[in-house]
Amino acid sequence: MKTMQEVDYFLKILMQAEKVLKDFNELSKKKPNDAVNRFKLSFVNTILEQSNSILDKDNKPFNSFNTFSEDDVPTNSDVVLILSQYLGCLKKYGRENTRHESFDDYWVINGKISNIIADLNKLR
Amino acid sequence: MALIRPRLTDFHGIILGQEEIDFTIPFLDEDIPFCVDPFLLWKSPSQQDNALHVALMNSFNHIGFLSNSGNSDEAIRRLILASECSEVGMGFSPKREGVRIGKELASKIVSLFTIIPQVKNSGFTHLEEIQLLVDQISKDRISDLACTFLKSFLIDYTIEQCHKYGIPITNIEIKDVYDQRKNSFIDSEKVTLPVNPVTSRPILLVPKRWLRRAPWITCEDYTKGYFLEKVLKENEECPSKGEILLFNRDNYGIVHAYVREKERTQADCHNDPLFLPIPVSSAKRKLADIKKLPSGKDDNADRKYEDLICQLMASLLYPDLDFAAEQSRTDSGVLIRDLIFYNNCSVDFLDDIHRSYDSRQIVMELKNVKTIDRTHINQLNRYLSYEFGRFGILVIRNALPKAMFQNTVDLWSGQRRCIITLTDEDIELMVVVFESKQRKPIEVIKKKFVEFTRACPA
Numbered sequence: 001m002k003t004m005q006e007v008d009y010f011l012k013i014l015m016q017a018e019k020v021l022k023d024f025n026e027l028s029k030k031k032p033n034d035a036v037n038r039f040k041l042s043f044v045n046t047i048l049e050q051s052n053s054i055l056d057k058d059n060k061p062f063n064s065f066n067t068f069s070e071d072d073v074p075t076n077s078d079v080v081l082i083l084s085q086y087l088g089c090l091k092k093y094g095r096e097n098t099r100h101e102s103f104d105d106y107w108v109i110n111g112k113i114s115n116i117i118a119d120l121n122k123l124r
Numbered sequence: 125m126a127l128i129r130p131r132l133t134d135f136h137g138i139i140l141g142q143e144e145i146d147f148t149i150p151f152l153d154e155d156i157p158f159c160v161d162p163f164l165l166w167k168s169p170s171q172q173d174n175a176l177h178v179a180l181m182n183s184f185n186h187i188g189f190l191s192n193s194g195n196s197d198e199a200i201r202r203l204i205l206a207s208e209c210s211e212v213g214m215g216f217s218p219k220r221e222g223v224r225i226g227k228e229l230a231s232k233i234v235s236l237f238t239i240i241p242q243v244k245n246s247g248f249t250h251l252e253e254i255q256l257l258v259d260q261i262s263k264d265r266i267s268d269l270a271c272t273f274l275k276s277f278l279i280d281y282t283i284e285q286c287h288k289y290g291i292p293i294t295n296i297e298i299k300d301v302y303d304q305r306k307n308s309f310i311d312s313e314k315v316t317l318p319v320n321p322v323t324s325r326p327i328l329l330v331p332k333r334w335l336r337r338a339p340w341i342t343c344e345d346y347t348k349g350y351f352l353e354k355v356l357k358e359n360e361e362c363p364s365k366g367e368i369l370l371f372n373r374d375n376y377g378i379v380h381a382y383v384r385e386k387e388r389t390q391a392d393c394h395n396d397p398l399f400l401p402i403p404v405s406s407a408k409r410k411l412a413d414i415k416k417l418p419s420g421k422d423d424n425a426d427r428k429y430e431d432l433i434c435q436l437m438a439s440l441l442y443p444d445l446d447f448a449a450e451q452s453r454t455d456s457g458v459l460i461r462d463l464i465f466y467n468n469c470s471v472d473f474l475d476d477i478h479r480s481y482d483s484r485q486i487v488m489e490l491k492n493v494k495t496i497d498r499t500h501i502n503q504l505n506r507y508l509s510y511e512f513g514r515f516g517i518l519v520i521r522n523a524l525p526k527a528m529f530q531n532t533v534d535l536w537s538g539q540r541r542c543i544i545t546l547t548d549e550d551i552e553l554m555v556v557v558f559e560s561k562q563r564k565p566i567e568v569i570k571k572k573f574v575e576f577t578r579a580c581p582a
Contacts, residue, residue, distance in 0.1 A: 033553065037562040071574040073553065073567055 001097050006054075007107050007116065013050050014090050014122065020047060021083040024076055032077040038070055044079055051086050059093040061085040094123040127511045128464045128485060129154070129449045132318060132327060136292055137484070141468035142398055143443035147285050147329040152322050155215040158396065159267035160330060162251045163340040167390040168333070176274055179304055183273040185247030186307045188237030192244060199237075200230045205300050205309050209271035211317075211328040212278065214335075215264035222268065232258045240376045249383065252341035256372050256379050259365065263338050275301045275328070279315050282329040286318055293318050296326045333395050340393045341386050343369075350382045399447065401439035404559045410436045411555045415548060419494040419521045429492035430461045433519055433551075437463055437488065440554050440565040444470045448485060455503045462507075463488040463519075473570040481542055483513035488546075490519045496528050496545075504543055505535060514541045517569070523547050529579070536580050544572045 001007050020043065027034070036044070045067040052066055065082065068074045098105045098118040105118040130152045133140045142149055148156055165177040184206075191199040207225040215222055225233075236257055237243055248254070251269060255261045271278065279298065286293045293316045301310045317326040343365070351368060355378055363371070372379050386393075402410070410432045417425050417432075438447040445465040452461050465486045469475040477483045489504045496518065504516045524532070524545055535541045546554075550572060554565035 031556070031560065033556055034560045035553065035557045035563040035567075069574075071567075071571055073557075073563055073571045075553075 001107065002110050004109065004114075004116065007097075007109065009050075010054055010090070010094060011122075013047065013054065014087075014094065017047050017051065017083060017087050017090060020044060021080065021087055024079045024083060028076040028080045033075050035073045035075055036068075036079055041068055041070060041074065041079075044068065044083070048082070048086065051090060055089060055093055059089050059096075061089045091123045094118075095120070098123070128451065131466065132320075133289070133291065134466055134484060135321060138289060138291060139467070139469045139478070140289060141443055141470050142446050144470075145285075145289070146331055146333075147281075148332055148335065148398060150213040150327055150329070152320055155213050156398075157216050158335040158337060158398070159214055159263050159339060160212070160270050160334045161336040161339045161393075161395075162266065162270045163386070163390075163393060164334050164336065164395055165270075166250065166387075167393055173334075176277055180251065180270055180273045181248060183302055183304065183307065184251055184269070185237075187234060188243065188247055191234045191237050196231075196234060199234045200227060202309060203230045203233055206269050206272040206302070207265060209268045209275065209328075211275075211298065211326050212267075212271045212330050213327065214267050214271070214330065216262075222264070225265065229258070229260055233261075236373070240373060242376050242380065250341060252339050253379060253383060255339075255341070255343045256346050256382075257369060257376075259369055261343075263342060266339055271328070271330070272300060273302050276304070278328045278330065279317065281331065282317055282327070283315075285329050291318050298326045332398065335398070336393075336396045340390075341383060346379075346382055350385070351378075399438075399442055401442045402435060407436060407439060407555050407558055411552060414551065417492070419492050421492075426492040430490045433490050434461075434463055436551070436555070437519075440558050441465065441569075444468065444474070444564060444566040445486065453507070455506065456499070458503070460503060461490050463490070471564075471566055471570065473573055474566075477513070477515045477542075477573075481513040481515035481540075483515040484511045486515065486517065487512045488517040488519050492521060494521065496520055496524055498528070498531060501528060501531055501535070501543060505539075505541060508541055508543075514539070516541075516543050518543060518545045519551075520545050521548055523549075532576070533579055533581075536576075542573070542576065544569070544576045546572060 001010065048067045052060065061082075062085070068079070068082070097108050098120065099108050099113050101113060105120045106113045107116045107118045108114065127134055131149045132152060133149050135152060140149065148158070150156065162177060162180060165173040165180070168174060187199045187203050190196070190202070204224050204227065207230070208222045210222055233254055236254065237247070240257070252266050255266065275298070279301070283293065285291070295314060295316055296319055297312045298315050298317065299312045301313045303310050315326070317328070319325065320327050347365070347368060352362060356362065414429060414432050417429050420426070434450050441447070446468060448464040448466050450461065450463055452459055454460070465488070467474055467478050467483050467486050469478050477486070487504075487507065489507070491500055493500065500518065504518055508514050508516045532543045535543060546569065550568050554568045557563040557568065558565050
């Protein structure tokens with residue numbers, strides 16, 4: 001990551017992806033094969049687009065997948081599958097951008113260890 | 125090949141869904157099995173409908189006035205004239221053609237104004253009462269009488285709606301229009317109305333809010349709900365219909381009380397929807413039945429499958445696709461059942477199909493077989509022409525084998541024909557979204573169409 005703003009942006013998307021995945025997990029437990037309505041899907045797609053903009057080629061879960069198509073009528077379980085993959089990859093990407101030093105973890109910004117402490121519990 | 129069960133709007137290439145408009149779209153070669161219920165005009169919150177009901181009753185009671193002033197022949201003649209209104213195309217006859225009542229029945233109705241003192245003095249308050257006093261007055265007769273006396277309004281209403289939706293109208297003569305000021309029928313009047321291209325006769329449009337499958341006041345309702353419960357004494361045998369009608373004529377007060385009770389319970393009287401989709405629970409039951417059915421013909425499984433799919437699809441796709449008909453045809457000695465829908469272009473992809481594949485009606489061919497082969501696809505392909513355009517849906521049990529899917533893609537490549545499939549899995553998804561309301565079932569068909577389009581060569 002190059003700036004402090006990028007770290008903040010990354011943490012925001014990570015948090016959103018976690019919350020949305022939690023909600024879809026609940027929905028999927030009740031009705032895994034129910035279709036996702038256009039309203040919810042637009043927000044899932046926004047998170048996926050933002051994640052795609054952050055993740056480099058090596059960390060992107062699937063090269064052939066970018067976002068859901070509304071016309072494909074994805075189901076709750078489809079969203080859970082994809083979001084959990086993205087969440088895992090976001091966390092991996094986050095861990096790659098931290099370094100452990102002097103008993104603490106710090107964010108690496110522009111290739112250098114910053115003085116901003118990273119909470120690794122969020123990235124596991 | 126012409127349109128299947130053609131409607132006025134489809135014939136003229138006007139794309140209108142029944143749900144979105146105020147009137148019933150008439151069929152060109154058959155009646156709509158509904159009737160105009162004058163009670164709905166009486167109970168309507170609209171001042172216009174109330175005024176029309178008053179005008180209707182004034183016109184009808186004027187027949188009594190004529191009879192009581194010694195002009196019975198003229199009263200009978202007018203009643204006969206008023207007894208059929210073929211222009212509205214409502215009723216329960218298989219053809220769009222009705223017959224007027226005979227002189228004998230007309231005299232019986234006219235005589236009510238003489239033999240019942242209350243009616244002689246104040247006339248009827250509801251046209252439907254005559255069903256309780258004279259035999260052979262069916263529900264569509266009440267509807268026809270109401271429509272004939274209100275024909276002048278219906279002409280204006282039809283012209284207004286035709287202008288609104290661009291339905292072609294032409295100068296034509298319409299017969300027996302009732303003139304409220306002169307209290308008489310005009311033999312014929314020149315008006316601009318839509319014309320039935322099959323019969324070259326004028327068509328009148330009727331507001332949906334006036335329609336019911338049966339009037340609120342009927343002889344059956346009176347007998348079961350009032351006469352047997354409140355009039356007939358215990359241990360008394362139920363009299364015949366003729367005896368009940370005779371009793372009613374002699375005891376008009378009881379008929380009057382029944383009508384008052386129906387007026388009191390008017391809140392329960394609603395117009396009937398033209399199409400009533402099956403409830404979610406029923407859709408789920410039908411899906412479960414479909415999944416249990418084996419493929420093939422054993423134990424009439426094919427017939428059962430077709431029946432279930434037919435009931436399910438008409439409801440799942442309403443109001444995006446209006447169901448037109450279920451029909452059977454024979455191809456290469458095999459009986460094939462199809463579902464035909466009017467293409468309302470209500471969803472973007474339906475509009476796309478209309479433009480790209482000339483589909484004015486959408487055909488679904490039902491196949492309860494384990495594996496689809498080339499013959500099945502060719503049967504539908506041969507059928508895709510004229511009004512169906514070049515788009516068709518095969519409703520099948522399992523996904524197409526790879527080679528057969530490629531066959532459909534090749535048909536698109538060679539002849540620009542689009543054949544998509546709906547499997548049990550797709551129908552299950554349609555039922556799931558029908559229940560959850562997260563998406564519309566029609567979107568599942570769109571999904572299959574998009575998937576097919578993606579597989580076609582660019």
